[in-house]
Amino acid sequence: MSQTLPHGRVVLTSNDAAAHAVMLARVRAIGCYPITPQTLIVERLAELVAGRDDIEYANLESEHSMFGYVIAAARAGVRTFTATSSQGLLYAHEQLHRASRERVPLVVVDVNRAVFAPWSIEPDLTDSMSQRDTGWIQLYCSSAQEVLDSVLCAYRIAETAMLPVMVCAEGFLLSHTSEVLELPDQDTVDAFIPEFHAPADWLLDPDTPSTFSAMPEPNDYYAFQRNVAAAMDDARGIVEAVASEFTSHFGREKIAALELTGNPDADTALVAIGTIADSAQELVDGNDDLLVIRVHTYRPFPAAELSAALARASYVSIIDRAAAFGSLGPLGADVRSLELGHAKAAVNFVCGLGGADVTPATLRWAVKQTRSSGVQGGLAPIYVPEGV
Amino acid sequence: MLASQILAETFARAGFWVQSFPEFKAERRGAPISAFLRWDETSRIHRRYKVQECDVLVVVSPAPPSPEILGTVRPGGLIVLNREPRFPHTGPFDIARVPASRIALENDILSSEGRPMGNVAVLGACVRLLVPDGLAFLEEAVAARMSGAMADANVVAAREGYARCAKQHAVAGDTPVELSPGPEHASARRRSRPLFAVSTTDSRGNHTGTWSLDRPVLTDECTACAVCALFCPEGVISKNDGSMVVDYLYCKGCGICEVVCPVRNAIAMEPVSA
Ligand code: SF4
Ligand code: SF4
Numbered sequence: 001m002s003q004t005l006p007h008g009r010v011v012l013t014s015n016d017a018a019a020h021a022v023m024l025a026r027v028r029a030i031g032c033y034p035i036t037p038q039t040l041i042v043e044r045l046a047e048l049v050a051g052r053d054d055i056e057y058a059n060l061e062s063e064h065s066m067f068g069y070v071i072a073a074a075r076a077g078v079r080t081f082t083a084t085s086s087q088g089l090l091y092a093h094e095q096l097h098r099a100s101r102e103r104v105p106l107v108v109v110d111v112n113r114a115v116f117a118p119w120s121i122e123p124d125l126t127d128s129m130s131q132r133d134t135g136w137i138q139l140y141c142s143s144a145q146e147v148l149d150s151v152l153c154a155y156r157i158a159e160t161a162m163l164p165v166m167v168c169a170e171g172f173l174l175s176h177t178s179e180v181l182e183l184p185d186q187d188t189v190d191a192f193i194p195e196f197h198a199p200a201d202w203l204l205d206p207d208t209p210s211t212f213s214a215m216p217e218p219n220d221y222y223a224f225q226r227n228v229a230a231a232m233d234d235a236r237g238i239v240e241a242v243a244s245e246f247t248s249h250f251g252r253e254k255i256a257a258l259e260l261t262g263n264p265d266a267d268t269a270l271v272a273i274g275t276i277a278d279s280a281q282e283l284v285d286g287n288d289d290l291l292v293i294r295v296h297t298y299r300p301f302p303a304a305e306l307s308a309a310l311a312r313a314s315y316v317s318i319i320d321r322a323a324a325f326g327s328l329g330p331l332g333a334d335v336r337s338l339e340l341g342h343a344k345a346a347v348n349f350v351c352g353l354g355g356a357d358v359t360p361a362t363l364r365w366a367v368k369q370t371r372s373s374g375v376q377g378g379l380a381p382i383y384v385p386e387g388v
Numbered sequence: 389m390l391a392s393q394i395l396a397e398t399f400a401r402a403g404f405w406v407q408s409f410p411e412f413k414a415e416r417r418g419a420p421i422s423a424f425l426r427w428d429e430t431s432r433i434h435r436r437y438k439v440q441e442c443d444v445l446v447v448v449s450p451a452p453p454s455p456e457i458l459g460t461v462r463p464g465g466l467i468v469l470n471r472e473p474r475f476p477h478t479g480p481f482d483i484a485r486v487p488a489s490r491i492a493l494e495n496d497i498l499s500s501e502g503r504p505m506g507n508v509a510v511l512g513a514c515v516r517l518l519v520p521d522g523l524a525f526l527e528e529a530v531a532a533r534m535s536g537a538m539a540d541a542n543v544v545a546a547r548e549g550y551a552r553c554a555k556q557h558a559v560a561g562d563t564p565v566e567l568s569p570g571p572e573h574a575s576a577r578r579r580s581r582p583l584f585a586v587s588t589t590d591s592r593g594n595h596t597g598t599w600s601l602d603r604p605v606l607t608d609e610c611t612a613c614a615v616c617a618l619f620c621p622e623g624v625i626s627k628n629d630g631s632m633v634v635d636y637l638y639c640k641g642c643g644i645c646e647v648v649c650p651v652r653n654a655i656a657m658e659p660v661s662a
Contacts, residue, residue, distance in 0.1 A: 118585035177409035275436030
């Protein structure tokens with residue numbers, strides 16, 4: 001069990017940080033199904049919820065049912081939480097599409113784990129990145145502090161945008177790693193996250209019988225999808241506003257879309273996501289010609305912010321920890337979709353799948369390849385050889 | 389894992405930035421694992437990758453560390469062992485010993501299987517060697533992560549470990565330790581990787597017996613009724629020529645056989661010696 005340390009500092013894993021954030025956010029319904037490396041979140045929540053009759057903690061028989069449970073609970077006007085990893089998220093895939101299209105403000109933590117086959121419990125981002133088109137806002141974390149802060153922000157973002165938010169944290173590299181962080185007190189969080197008030201015509205209310213998501217005319221179906229797209233676009237501003245309010249409210253910087261480290265005018269830029277981008281900060285030490293860009297909000301994709309950040313870079317290395325066989329990596333494809341005409345090279349690398357170690361040496365290798373490639377990028381990513 | 393978290397919390401209370409993480413393979417819960425700790429005096433730690441070489445190797449298990457594990461220590465590093473007798477090895481590092489299992493026995497700090505849990509006593513030694521002013525922080529960290537009598541006993545164990553650790557000096561006859569294998573080992577492995585994720589051996593090559601801390605030993609009282617064989621979750625007990633045989637290569641040391649055995653003193657769990 002964790003305890004508060006002097007100066008508000010605590011030592012927690014990202015799994016513990018997520019569980020604490022959920023409690024601080026005054027969640028009322030928690031759907032659970034264990035899967036490594038997420039299991040410790042729901043175990044910690046079970047301990048924290050024990051003896052409280054104002055929170056329903058439900059063990060479901062699968063992740064598919066678990067998402068069905070939190071969707072239904074949210075529609076009853078209740079703030080919810082669930083967490084999963086890898087196969088669990090994939091098993092719930094169709095519920096993910098449903099949640100965004102039904103405009104359900106879920107908050108879910110995906111503790112990233114490689115996907116089968118072969119079996120692995122180690123981290124990579126293929127599980128959540130392969131869900132990027134399901135209409136969820138996705139936030140990728142690089143520390144336990146950011147997991148805690150992002151879960152708190154996620155409730156604000158979800159309930160304002162009426163879209164689900166997935167907070168992603170790499171297994172073991174974050175989930176089981178204990179680090180120092182600031183844990184806010186309940187009053188401070190209460191002042192930041194108001195009660196959940198869903199739109200009345202959206203709520204499931206037995207006194208006003210209604211039918212949800214029945215089969216509309218094609219043009220109506222189409223219009224509903226356009227609404228989701230518009231909500232996603234609006235979410236950019238919401239993510240930004242919530243982060244800046246968080247920063248002033250808690251006195252601690254909350255990254256919105258991107259975190260930039262190093263020289264913003266550098267000729268060389270490295271774009272990465274999750275913990276790889278945190279390790280990349282080491283490359284900036286003593287190197288004046290490098291800008292490290294960490295993508296925190298991956299959906300909605302921060303295209304404008306990235307274009308601005310990359311405006312002066314001639315050589316861009318884009319690092320994916322996810323596979324998208326037959327195309328560029330997910331982040332690579334997204335960054336390459338930007339207007340990068342001024343860049344001499346924008347090369348996409350894939351590395352770190354299934355927990356393969358990604359060290360500063362790996363990243364230096366990628367940067368060197370980009371600078372010496374002399375090509376605009378290529379149609380496929382470069383899979384970094386094992387052990388580099 | 390708990391030990392590394394307590395040590396992390398100790399460093400944090402002493403004002404350091406810390407990062408601590410375990411390394412899991414396919415072990416079940418309760419099996420011995422490795423965990424890693426980084427600490428920094430000035431800034432948050434951004435290194436999100438594995439520790440390949442270490443400055444300090446802490447061996448909580450009473451079993452002596454393998455040459456591979458010893459080889460991960462950097463020249464000039466420190467090795468802290470849960471051990472009373474001399475460790476008959478030498479190398480470009482310091483060796484410190486602490487009788488942690490004995491301290492655990494003295495203070496009745498036992499696992500549910502009755503095994504002495506020397507982890508906090510070992511931490512007492514680590515704190516003495518790494519943050520000499522940090523004993524109070526360790527005591528606080530223990531109190532924060534444990535409760536009741538367990539916390540009280542472990543606070544005593546922390547103090548005892550702090551007091552009873554000693555560095556050992558090399559003597560003639562110590563075996564020198566080889567340093568870590570070079571990167572050529574990794575590339576040699578790479579060349580032989582198959583195209584499909586199909587193992588070229590069956591799972592019998594996976595000797596799960598290495599996870600066990602205890603093993604069942606059968607005595608003459610055993611009537612060969614085979615109840616244990618029925619309940620063993622690993623199916624590693626069989627009847628051979630009228631008597632029961634345990635295949636220790638795969639016995640995970642769960643002790644279910646001992647619990648289900650209907651005959652007094654027919655089976656006892658004993659610690660696996662290294
Ligand atoms: S200890 Fe467990 S695995 Fe080993 S023989 Fe007994 S029942 Fe089987
Ligand atoms: S259950 Fe006990 S008496 Fe029966 S075979 Fe096993 S060890 Fe022997």
